[in-house]
Amino acid sequence: MTEDKPPRKEESAGLMKYSAENLVPFGPIHPALKEPEYFKLVLEGEKIVEVIPRIGYVHRGLEKAAESRPWVQNMYMFERTCGICSFVHSLTYGQAVEGLTIYEIPRRAKFIRTIIAELERIHSHLLWVGLMGHWAGFETLFMWVWRDREVVLDLVEAISGNRIHKSMNAFCGVRRDMPEGMEDRIVERMKFLVDRANYYKGIVDTEETMLERTEDIGRVSAETAEKLCAVGPMARYVGLRRDIRLNDPYAAYDEVPFDIVTSKEGDVHALLKLRLDEMIVAANMVSYAVKHLPEGPIRIKIPPVIPAGEHSSHSEAPRGEIFYYVKSSGGRTPDRVKSRQPTMANLPTALEILKGQTIADVPVVLTAIDPCFGCMDRMSFLDIESNRQWTWSGEELRRYGINYYFPERMKMR
């Protein structure tokens, strides 16, 4: 501990140079963001000069908790990192752990994983397109898109038993086979979705008010996006050909033919079209994978102890690259799990784009990255008040957290 009074957090964040009138809070509880996350907007009139993010509202301490839980239970916990891209989280974590074992994943399981991941991509992109309508004040688009999204959710529910958290993954395989006789239904629904996606593309291309809200908004150059490490659609909409599915295929992506979509325009309108196009590609992939589903087992049962070693894995979530790193010392629980989410990677780009826009563009631009703060808020322990460094076990950290935040809290599990 130093003798000087530690600087207040606002000062250290560089906030003090702005007067209070110019500061407008955006969040943590804000109707535009369905999740609590806080952005301080420094305004001049309606124009934004500076954005100061304050993240960590959805921090739950997953990575620390993972160290004290068995391998399989962590699968379910990481699946619940985020509700929208839940499958791909468990997939990537599973792949990282599978890398430590000697087992080969059955081919049929790979295909089923691909199908579910692409269905999830369709649902996530539709969700975003609908919400973009909502953010731009176009409720009708929102309602229609979400109505069509239910088609995907029904399929997912029929395959996995739940609409959001599929709980499909197991180590070295999937837990459930595709149901009998679903093939025709899936292909037909995918055709319907492609039709609808084409219609929505027409709407976002012709509707004047929608164009006024999205065209020329959120422009960023390819260099800036690359420098700020944009991933996923945020990289593709400026023309970077980046897609883990193509660059480093996992699951069955090396067997299912597809091509990624890129755009050159680099504004929110391009993002809208890009996501709809990607949805069409995903729908075609699902149709192909369902038709060419190989026979065979879906799962190899593996022992609960994972061999020692470390391994990492990454995959393409609807929002961009998800990265998992696991370290094992050969026990029943992992030594360390690290996950990096696309929203964290895309946030600097979004903040860069926001400067110079008006406050009316905030919901449109900030959410253009398809933020998923539930994914983003990872363990970020930083004590700025004392430069002490120490190591804590998970149990100690939990105690500290409870004592600090919930002094009145009764016993935990």
Place this chain on the structure above:
Amino acid sequence: MLERLATWSRKRSPWVFHINASSCNGCDIELVASLTPLYDIERFGAILVPSPRHADVLIVTGTVNAQTKDRLRRVYEQVPEPKHVIALGACAAAGGVFKGCYNVGQGVQDVIPVDMFIPGCPPRPEAIMYGVLKLLGEVK
């Protein structure tokens, strides 16, 4: 007479304010889905309002963690009486899969009083509707 009129109007017009107290989004998107054409909770007069001062029903999703605890309490105080709180999802009811993480509590009822629990991970939109209607049945 006036009392009956008040009860009638309260039962028919639940305005919902939604707080995400560090949820994983699953419950949130299902809550939003319950507004959309296939479920259409507006049939029962429920709409999502943007300001807590307009709300009658507070729907809380997610494990209440250290960051959102105070904000949840503050928003709760902003809602005018009579108000009701629904804890949506396993996390809001009891911490769900995150129970035992160092940063999260054991559900909403430790922070603010809860009138209705809707368990599920996430609950179907129909389950949400069932919960809201059950709450309205108990409104006096």
Place this chain on the structure above:
Amino acid sequence: MINEILQAIIFPGVLFTIAMGFLFDWLDRKTAARMQGRIGPKITGPSGILQPLADFLKLLFKEEIIPSHADRVIFLFAPALYFLAPLLSMLFIPIIGPTPLAGFEFDLLAILFLLAYAAFVVTILSYSSASSFTTIATGRLVLQYVSYEIPLVLAIITAALYSRSLSVEGIVASQSTLWNILVMPFAFGVYIIALMAELEKPPFDIPSAKTEIVAGWLTEFSGRALSFLKLTKEVGYVFGSALAVSLFLGGGLGPEVAAVPPPVLYFVYFMVKLLLVGFLIFVLKTALARIKIGQATELFWKILTPVSLAQIAFVLVLIQGGVLVAT
């Protein structure tokens, strides 16, 4: 005397106007819902027709919270002042006969005054609650007001010019042979767009944009104040459409049917046109995305103002040329 007081209070006066406000709100929600593939309000009364009433009553019975930093006097009384504006204006519209309840020779000017008055009250109301969102909303309100006011007044003036009268009664009477909309379709269009801006319907719901500035200027209001503010908007909706019917669509005038007594016929025609105008606004509102305040200002100043000026010039030419002069 008693008859007139009853008329002013019940039909077609205050209570009727409020009931129409509820009806419009219900129709608004219901048509929007149907166009989006939903059902909309359903269980409150037949097809949910009592939904706006239930909302209103519920808010009336709710606690009212006054923010500590708000200006108490304005915060408490301005909603009532605001409520008066469309309610009073409605008395100048002829609904059950060619003569309105409270018309006088220059009542159109009174209506224009009340429009400005409402905008003024809502601005100080918004400013009085003093939070960062309402402050932005106030700025947007004022900017939107100065944008739509000019085309709105120009459109109204066009009708008055052509009909050579400054009273609503006179304008309606002059349209017995030819409705104004056929002479000045652009003025009607401008009026509808400006009206949507005044009512803060999408795409002009900028001052109360939900996803940008919480609930805009309504953010801090709760309970009784909120119920009256919402009701005022609904009544304003009715009044705006009723004024459009009177100025451009010939009020309650229409072909005579022998079997029906004239006041009833007049009322039926009026209502049909009123609902048509309302429906037009419902459709536009559902089909468009919200635009930005700068774009709204540009739309009104750069496009709609010249259009309405051209329309006035056209009408003046018609009058000077002696073609199609109103009776």
Place this chain on the structure above:
Amino acid sequence: MPRRRAGAAIPEMFRTMLEKPSTRAYPYQKVELPARFRGKLDIDPERCTGCQVCAMVCPAGVITMIDIGTRKVGDKELPVKRPVFELSTCIFCGECVDNCAFKALEMTKQFELATPHKEDLTMRKALTK
């Protein structure tokens, strides 16, 4: 480049308006759930042997084992355990069902679990035997 116009969605809006609304009449009509739907957990007390596997695999800590007596194996006294389910925190993953060697657990299709009292969600069915 397609022509820009305001109100591009109007034709579709009218088409939707004339169609039947796509809303499902849920509270008045039962929901058709797929065969695999994972609803409320249920236990068959007859089949449960108290082996504790479910309590070990549960990611959410729903299941606690409670001693309900003892039994004699050889000359040793071993505790007999039965699970108690705290369904309020259940995440409906179905891991316990998959791992139950005696097929005592199953996921029913019941999803209407809303309750004003959290205690209602504690399932002590296995203890009643």
